[in-house]
Amino acid sequence: MAPETSSPAAAARWLARNAVDSLPAGGLQRKLEEAARERRPLRAKLGIDPTAPDIHLGFTVVLGKLREFQDLGHTVVLIIGDYTARVGDPSGRSSTRPILSGEQIDANARTFQQQAMKVLDPDRLEVRRNGEWLEMPTEDLFRLVRSTTVARIMERDDFVKRTAARAPISLLELLYPLLQGYDSVAVDADVELGGTDQKFNLLLGRDIQSAYGKPEQVILTMPILPGIDGERKMSKSFGNYIGVTEPAEEIYGKTLRLPDEAMGSWYDLLLGEPLPPDANPRDAKRALARRLVARFHDERAAEAAEQAFDRIHREHRPPEEMPDARLEANGDGAVHLPALLASTFGVSSSEARRLLKQGGVKLDGTPLAAEPLDRPASELDGRVLQLGKRRFARLRGD
RNA sequence: GGGCGGAUGUCCGAGUGGUUAAAGGAGACGGGCUGUAAACCCGUUGGCUAUGCCUACGCAGGUUCGAAUCCUGCUCCGCCCA
Incomplete structure (x- = not known):
């Protein structure tokens, strides 16, 4: 596609075309005009917490939008939330989310950055870590915290719902939007992007910037990508995601x-x-x-x-390549099926027995009878073991 | 600080002394149908060296022939008052 983006107005229209919100109204166009006048690129910010090692497709929606900014000559500032990840965001119901170790975060941050490159242009990219500025004296933290009110924070939809449902909200969670907003102050963000679930945080960033005497960013929110269940948003915790590094x-x-x-x-x-x-x-x-x-x-x-x-x-044939599974026979040269399935496919032996009963285990495409549980190794050697529809392994003796 | 309520399996949620490995739902998994879609039907859904054994209803003790259910202490959470 060859977008018409010659004027700031056209560029703003193009960038906002598939966004849910572009706020304030006309703000993006004004930023683009300002950038053109001052002959400087806009700084488009995105913050991510490296709490999980991989980027999934849902995340690439926002990355794709950032890429469009880059293609128009603007700079993307990717903020790795190493500090915020270390503090541990207890969002949602799971207050038990483990706080990650420094090494873990560093490793995640590296892979994140690498994976983000599958979408972003490294030449117009600035990567920062928020530990650079969030590790601040308490005095400075208090200054930050003074920039808003409890009522303002409690406006957030999520908090309203959880209050209504009598679900716990940790004080740290209330502080989170402030930390994120401060990131915008620290990197002089002109634009901040996020999913629609980020709208509140992005808007609050404007207030924080203003409290620090900085120009307010404009915000662009993108629709949330549904996961492969088609119902809920794509998310690691729902297990309905596709990671960009998956096979x-x-x-x-x-x-x-x-x-x-x-x-x-x-x-x-x-x-x-x-x-x-x-x-x-x-x-x-x-x-x-x-x-x-x-x-x-x-x-x-x-x-x-x-x-x-x-x-x-379609053809119901085994894949050309599949892992080998070593046959471990006992003294009588027999192999215990539940143990074989357990070690090969990572199921419990109880589960393996159930699957056998349900006809979910096949040998060279033929359902394996549930009895007997012990089979001679010679009967299995060299054949293809299949669990369910899509898990295969080639059985090998020694 | 005071009062009240709560903590159950992956999640939600029944269950207030005896077939309770724990109703029901969701999710997931297996089979059927198919476009590995959806919908629909059937089944399964703690673990194990498996016709038995072990572990489980926030944690630790106790009462009892027997406890998720009763008692005591503790931890955590919610609401209200201050």
């Missing part, structure tokens, strides 16, 4: 599991184009899956992933 076959297979209803959102948010109205849903989904694999791997991998998928699920 090609995984990205492909998970994409095909997406409910049809969610395909439109994925097209809009991930491909940046609408779902063709008269497309056959199956073909559209396969095309989507191929393009996502191609983006995070390459064309060849996309092709191979599709072939592997068809082989397993």
